[in-house]
Amino acid sequence: MTNQNPAPLPGQPAHVFEAEAICVTSGANHGDPLGAPEACLQGDVYQLSRNAVPARLVLATGGAGQSVAAGSQIGAPGDAVALVARHVLMAPDGDTVDILIIEHEVSGRLYALPLSPIAPRTDYTLLESQRDPDAARLSDLICVAFCTGTLITLAGGEQRAIEALRPGDRVLTRDSGPQPLRFVGKASLRALGSAAPVVIAAGTLGNEGDLVVSPHHRIFLYRRGAQRLGDTSEILVQAKHLIDGESVWRREGGHVDYYSLVFDRHEIIYAEGIPCESLQVSEAMLHLMPEAMSESLRADFPGLRHRPHFGTEAGRAQFDAATRAALFKKRDRD
Numbered sequence: 001m002t003n004q005n006p007a008p009l010p011g012q013p014a015h016v017f018e019a020e021a022i023c024v025t026s027g028a029n030h031g032d033p034l035g036a037p038e039a040c041l042q043g044d045v046y047q048l049s050r051n052a053v054p055a056r057l058v059l060a061t062g063g064a065g066q067s068v069a070a071g072s073q074i075g076a077p078g079d080a081v082a083l084v085a086r087h088v089l090m091a092p093d094g095d096t097v098d099i100l101i102i103e104h105e106v107s108g109r110l111y112a113l114p115l116s117p118i119a120p121r122t123d124y125t126l127l128e129s130q131r132d133p134d135a136a137r138l139s140d141l142i143c144v145a146f147c148t149g150t151l152i153t154l155a156g157g158e159q160r161a162i163e164a165l166r167p168g169d170r171v172l173t174r175d176s177g178p179q180p181l182r183f184v185g186k187a188s189l190r191a192l193g194s195a196a197p198v199v200i201a202a203g204t205l206g207n208e209g210d211l212v213v214s215p216h217h218r219i220f221l222y223r224r225g226a227q228r229l230g231d232t233s234e235i236l237v238q239a240k241h242l243i244d245g246e247s248v249w250r251r252e253g254g255h256v257d258y259y260s261l262v263f264d265r266h267e268i269i270y271a272e273g274i275p276c277e278s279l280q281v282s283e284a285m286l287h288l289m290p291e292a293m294s295e296s297l298r299a300d301f302p303g304l305r306h307r308p309h310f311g312t313e314a315g316r317a318q319f320d321a322a323t324r325a326a327l328f329k330k331r332d333r334d
Helices: 283-288 291-300 321-327
Strands: 012-018 022-026 045-048 055-059 081-090 096-104 109-114 124-131 151-153 159-161 170-173 177-180 183-190 198-200 211-213 218-222 234-238 248-250 255-262 268-271 274-277 312-314
Touching: 055 109, 151 170, 170 268, 211 274
Parallel strands: 234 312
Antiparallel strands: 012 055, 012 109, 022 045, 045 124, 081 096, 081 124, 096 109, 151 159, 151 268, 170 177, 183 255, 198 211, 198 248, 218 234, 218 274, 268 274
């Protein structure tokens, strides 16, 4: 594959609600919408109106600032938008939802962008709020990657820290044997909310060291017979769905360096001995990953697109306490 000038990046689409559509239904600020952090109180319960209709907001992915791109239902191309707040709310099942508040600067209107799906007329309890979260780009908030220090198994069995890997290194894959690494991407983010890494403690899944990955990174699990979690013995599960607060947890605070590995195919590789996915390159993922990584991939590997791996993805509902207890290895206590 040869370098070429990348085509102009299309806008990154997102679906947003008017901030007024998410209001307090129980608490001190009853009736108030989700907005600036100083106007919100922890413990208040919010609901999305059953009549709320999401609008398409298309964000330009180039340039120093953030602005509206063509095809948006909000504003006009070139209008400036600002990320002014981040709220973390807890759903009834205990999962957390990050909601970003975006201001369309021309009109002054506020819009809510949930980073996970939210349902109308469902209680969401406010846990924390943050003003202007590190001026983060919206495209930096979803990343599928490993953290600094993760040991990756190479073709000959050697394990090497991910930050020391280079394109051309031959990595052991589960389905294709040794495969040359094509691209190593890096993004540095604040370890908050959706960007905070998930720690899978040493020994939990047979791993010798802690495996630290982004929340959306999928772990490959092979379970036969009575241990099967669905219709297939091979599944992929996002790291955040494994969280139990004891063997698997979120690590918030400070900054985190995320590394993504790309091959000619979407592969299952071994990180700290655990089979995990490599970055799956698709048009949707190119829109969501940090801008510098997206531009590099488009420039170095024009037209590269991966078919999804054969593993079936399992959701949070399949990982109740009993399932986690069956999956995780018990660790010796002091």
